[in-house]
Amino acid sequence: MSTFSLQDLEEIISSRADVKDGSSWTAKLVSGGVEKASKKLGEEAFETVIAALKETDEALVGESADLLYHLLVVLHVRGVKIDTVLEELARRTQQSGIAEKASRSQ
Template identity: 50%
Template sequence: MIHELEKLIQERKTEPKEGSYTSYLFDEGLDKIAKKFGEESFEVVIAALNDEDLVEETADLLYHLLVLLAAKGVSLHDVETLLAERHGTTTPAKPRRDVTEW
């Protein structure tokens, strides 16, 4: 399903459709798309903490991520390729900062 959604989003980018929310986002530009992604990210965090609507908010986040990737010319295939490369590496993971340090 996610690849089908990616294809539909790409179609809306190249062939806008009147009344389409996806077309609206592309018309508004990268700033609007990035802000919506940030908003949806926050909503996922809140949903996880409150045990409410996590699946719905995650679906919204994934949709907005796909729109953001399309706006920047990045495909799911690009992301999958990088993940496959990372999975195949044997170097130890880099230490991560705790969220409280951000």
Template identity: 60%
Template sequence: MSDFTLADLERIVASRAEASPEESWTAKLIAGGQKKAAKKLGEEAVETVIAAIADDRENLTYEAADLMFHLLVVLKIAGIPLANVMTELERRTTKSGIAEKAARTDA
């Protein structure tokens, strides 16, 4: 198992965001703005779903990695640190998913 974490990926995204858009896909996405990055995230989400439905484990792994990367780019553009997302996930583990969803004001 790898010791690589999403926090490591977040640091790489931040570092590559400082590069020239001509030299870095990450910088190019960020330069394109949230709309472009979010669209790419959506494309990757669809590709992940297709791989899951097809029960294509190899492609699902590949697409899940793309999805996580693009999510971190979208979060970077929005100025939302991964730690905020992890805190929210941790908060949600204090009760069952069904109870947590029912407790949301928009549920």
């Protein structure tokens, strides 16, 4: 099992976000703001769905990695830490998914 975490990825994204020499895809996404980063996240979400439906497990793993990376870029641009998202997931798992979803629709 890998010891690499979403927090590790978040730190890498943060360290690359301000690179000015043109060598960082992360910096290019961040410089485009939330709109560019969010559009790319949407593309990756679509590609992940297609991989889940029609491609190999290897393709699904690759697209899932792309999706997580682009989600963390969007979170970075918005100033939201991954730990905040994980805390929300932990809070939601304190009850069944059906009960949790019902509580949000009110």
